[in-house]
Amino acid sequence: MSSQSETVYIVEDDASFRKSLQRLIRSLGFESVAFESANSFLQADICYPGCVLLDVKLPDIDGLIVQKLLTEKGCLLPVIFMTGHGDIPMSVSAMKEGAVDFLPKPFGEEDLLCAINTAIDRNISDVQLQNEKKESNALIETLTPREKEVLTWIITGKLNKQIACEIGTTEKTIKVHRSRVFQKTRVSSVAELVRLAEKVNISPAS
Amino acid sequence: MSSQSETVYIVEDDASFRKSLQRLIRSLGFESVAFESANSFLQADICYPGCVLLDVKLPDIDGLIVQKLLTEKGCLLPVIFMTGHGDIPMSVSAMKEGAVDFLPKPFGEEDLLCAINTAIDRNISDVQLQNEKKESNALIETLTPREKEVLTWIITGKLNKQIACEIGTTEKTIKVHRSRVFQKTRVSSVAELVRLAEKVNISPAS
DNA sequence: TGGCGTGTTGGCCTAAGGTCCAATAGACAA
DNA sequence: TTGTCTATTGGACCTTAGGCCAACACGCCA
Numbered sequence: 001m002s003s004q005s006e007t008v009y010i011v012e013d014d015a016s017f018r019k020s021l022q023r024l025i026r027s028l029g030f031e032s033v034a035f036e037s038a039n040s041f042l043q044a045d046i047c048y049p050g051c052v053l054l055d056v057k058l059p060d061i062d063g064l065i066v067q068k069l070l071t072e073k074g075c076l077l078p079v080i081f082m083t084g085h086g087d088i089p090m091s092v093s094a095m096k097e098g099a100v101d102f103l104p105k106p107f108g109e110e111d112l113l114c115a116i117n118t119a120i121d122r123n124i125s126d127v128q129l130q131n132e133k134k135e136s137n138a139l140i141e142t143l144t145p146r147e148k149e150v151l152t153w154i155i156t157g158k159l160n161k162q163i164a165c166e167i168g169t170t171e172k173t174i175k176v177h178r179s180r181v182f183q184k185t186r187v188s189s190v191a192e193l194v195r196l197a198e199k200v201n202i203s204p205a206s
Numbered sequence: 207m208s209s210q211s212e213t214v215y216i217v218e219d220d221a222s223f224r225k226s227l228q229r230l231i232r233s234l235g236f237e238s239v240a241f242e243s244a245n246s247f248l249q250a251d252i253c254y255p256g257c258v259l260l261d262v263k264l265p266d267i268d269g270l271i272v273q274k275l276l277t278e279k280g281c282l283l284p285v286i287f288m289t290g291h292g293d294i295p296m297s298v299s300a301m302k303e304g305a306v307d308f309l310p311k312p313f314g315e316e317d318l319l320c321a322i323n324t325a326i327d328r329n330i331s332d333v334q335l336q337n338e339k340k341e342s343n344a345l346i347e348t349l350t351p352r353e354k355e356v357l358t359w360i361i362t363g364k365l366n367k368q369i370a371c372e373i374g375t376t377e378k379t380i381k382v383h384r385s386r387v388f389q390k391t392r393v394s395s396v397a398e399l400v401r402l403a404e405k406v407n408i409s410p411a412s
Numbered sequence: 413t414g415g416c417g418t419g420t421t422g423g424c425c426t427a428a429g430g431t432c433c434a435a436t437a438g439a440c441a442a
Numbered sequence: 443t444t445g446t447c448t449a450t451t452g453g454a455c456c457t458t459a460g461g462c463c464a465a466c467a468c469g470c471c472a
Contacts, residue, residue, distance in 0.1 A: 083294075091294045092308045095301035102298045144418060157395020159458070171458095173420055179460065189363025191410070194400045204397070350448060365428070377428095379450055385430065 006120050007031040007050035009077065011041045011066070013059050017105075021053065028113055038066045046077060048127045051100065051119035053112075056083040056090065064090070067097050076126045078119035082107070136199040139185045147184070149205075150177040155194045156204035166205070212326050213237040213256035215283065217247045217272070219265050223311075227259065234319055244272045252283060254333045257306065257325035259318075262289040262296065270296070273303050282332045284325035288313070342405040345391045353390070355411075356383040361400045362410035372411070 008030045012018040018034050025032045031050075035041035038061035041052070052070075056063035067079050081094050081102040091102040100122065101115035143151065153163040160174040167174075187193045197203075214236045218224040224240050231238045237256075241247035244267035247258070258276075262269035273285050287300050287308040297308040306328065307321035349357065359369040366380040373380075393399045403409075 086294055088289075088292055088294060088297045088308060088310045091297050092301060095298060096307075101302075102294060104294045146419065155397050157393075157397035161458085169419085170421065172422065175458095175460070176420080182460090187363075190396045191361050191363035191400050194397050198404075352449060367428085375449085376451065378452065381430070382450080388430090 004047075004049060005031045007033060007047055008116055009041060009044075009046060009050060009052040010034040011036075011038060011052060011058065011063075012055045012082070013037065013057075014055075024109065024112070025053075025116070028109075028116070030116065037061075038063070042066065042069060042073075046075065048076065049120050049124045051078045051080060051116060051123055053080050053082060053116075056081050056086055056094075064093060064097070067094065067099065071097070076123060076130060078122045078126075080112075080115045080119055133199055136196050139196065140200055140202070142184045143181060147177050147181050148202075150174060151181050151185075151193070151197065152202060152205040154178060154181065154190060155197045155202070157190070210253075210255060211237045213239060213253055214322055215247060215250075215252065215256060215258040216240040217242075217244060217258060217264065217269075218261045218288070219243065219263075220261075230315065230318070231259075231322070234315075234322070236322065243267075244269070248272065248275060248279075252281065254282065255326050255330045257284045257286060257322060257329055259286050259288060259322075262287050262292055262300075270299060270303070273300065273305065277303070282329060282336060284328045284332075286318075286321045286325055339405055342402050345402065346406055346408070348390045349387060353383050353387050354408075356380060357387050357391075357399070357403065358408060358411035360384060360387065360396060361403045361408070363396070364411075 008025045010018060010021050010025070010032060012021060012034070013036050015036065018036065022032045022034050033044070035044065038058045042061075054063045054066060058066070061069075063081060063083075067081075070077060070079065078100045079094075079098070080100050081091075082105055083090070083102070084105045086102070086104060094102050100119040101111075103111060103115065140148070140151075149167060150163060153166060158166070160178060161171045163174045164171045182188065182193070185193060185196055187196060214231045216224060216227050216231070216238060218227060218240070219242050221242065224242065228238045228240050239250070241250065244264045248267075260269045260272060264272070267275075269287060269289075273287075276283060276285065284306045285300075285304070286306050287297075288311055289296070289308070290311045292308070292310060300308050306325040307317075309317060309321065346354070346357075355373060356369060359372060364372070366384065367377045369380045370377045388394065388399070391399060391402055393402060
């Protein structure tokens with residue numbers, strides 16, 4: 001899993017704490033990139049696998065808002081919150097939104113390491129899932145509308161003649177569409193097609 | 207969704223607060239059953255759909271432990287925690303373990319109602335998922351070992367002759383097994399079989 | 413207006429799946 | 443020991459699927 005370097009992004013306005021965090025994280029064997037504000041972090045290029053260690057209280061944007069912005073951007077970096085003056089509702093909101101952990105300052109090295117490992121594992125699997133989904137989507141997008149329609153019937157397990165009846169054409173036509181669907185999506189069986197369709201949330205026709 | 211009465215189980219040692227909670231919850235339109243200790247709750251029969259409103263600090267067992275016990279028991283009741291003197295690590299642990307919410311006392315009626323609705327919705331879908339899984343499992347369990355083996359190959363999309371080669375027998379034999387698999391699992395297509403197998407976490411052979 | 417992509421259809425042939433009937437062999441329990 | 447369950451195999455026959463070749467209609471763009 002560690003084929004690529006794992007990066008911990010740090011967003012923390014206190015310069016001395018930020019630097020000591022960065023030292024600590026590097027000593028734990030991770031790459032580390034630090035930001036002093038939410039905006040500078042949000043504009044930065046990020047690399048996977050990684051996670052973000054995010055202070056809740058930042059000078060420009062609230063940490064919980066940053067978390068939402070990341071999600072909206074489609075960024076898959078898992079968030080670990082840090083806070084000096086947090087409260088329970090804040091931590092609960094963060095966790096509901098999918099934060100990996102919410103660490104009150106000061107926190108122990110073990111807790112941090114544990115959270116980072118969890119976050120990076122999650123990121124690795126999220127990224128892989130997203131990539132698979134993208135690849136599957138690219139295949140599906142090569143289909144014509146009619147072929148997509150036939151696809152949704154194939155994955156219900158219907159026979160060609162039944163599909164023909166459903167969409168008002170002949171069995172021969174369905175055979176051709178079916179054949180094209182298999183070619184274009186590069187599968188060789190209905191079973192593979194079912195799994196491909198599930199990956200991109202295509203559900204069986206009526 | 208409200209075809210059956212929705213029950214909120216309350217576990218709270220403070221008698222007066224327990225009673226006022228029960229009144230409030232009934233006024234919100236839910237059934238309510240209250241307990242003054244974790245043990246009495248854990249021994250009770252529970253009905254779905256529902257959820258449990260659980261005090262973190264109880265005389266006999268800690269609320270967070272109760273949550274783990276419920277999970278281990280296979281109980282699907284979602285947990286909403288209440289606490290008078292909680293802290294952030296406590297709320298974070300609870301949320302990591304799947305709690306729906308973690309309400310510091312005193313909490314508002316709206317927050318409570320919102321948490322209960324979320325919890326019950328989750329319970330309804332969890333219960334439905336579990337039922338579907340049970341039904342699918344029951345079908346799969348009618349298969350002989352050999353038939354299960356053939357099943358794992360069918361859902362990879364392999365042809366009968368390929369399966370025969372894999373498990374060292376003839377195409378004819380696989381045809382018979384395949385036919386029995388379809389009969390016993392009551393599906394009529396590979397597509398349905400793939401979905402059935404996924405529900406019970408059977409993954410394709412090598 | 414001609415080419416291209418899409419959707420449609422036909423015939424023909426081979427391969428594969430599905431069903432019915434029949435039969436054998438080993439394991440395990442009544 | 444007999445009977446049942448499981449796994450195995452064969453033959454015959456029909457249905458489906460898939461590939462190859464050919465063709466036509468329609469809309470859109472250059």
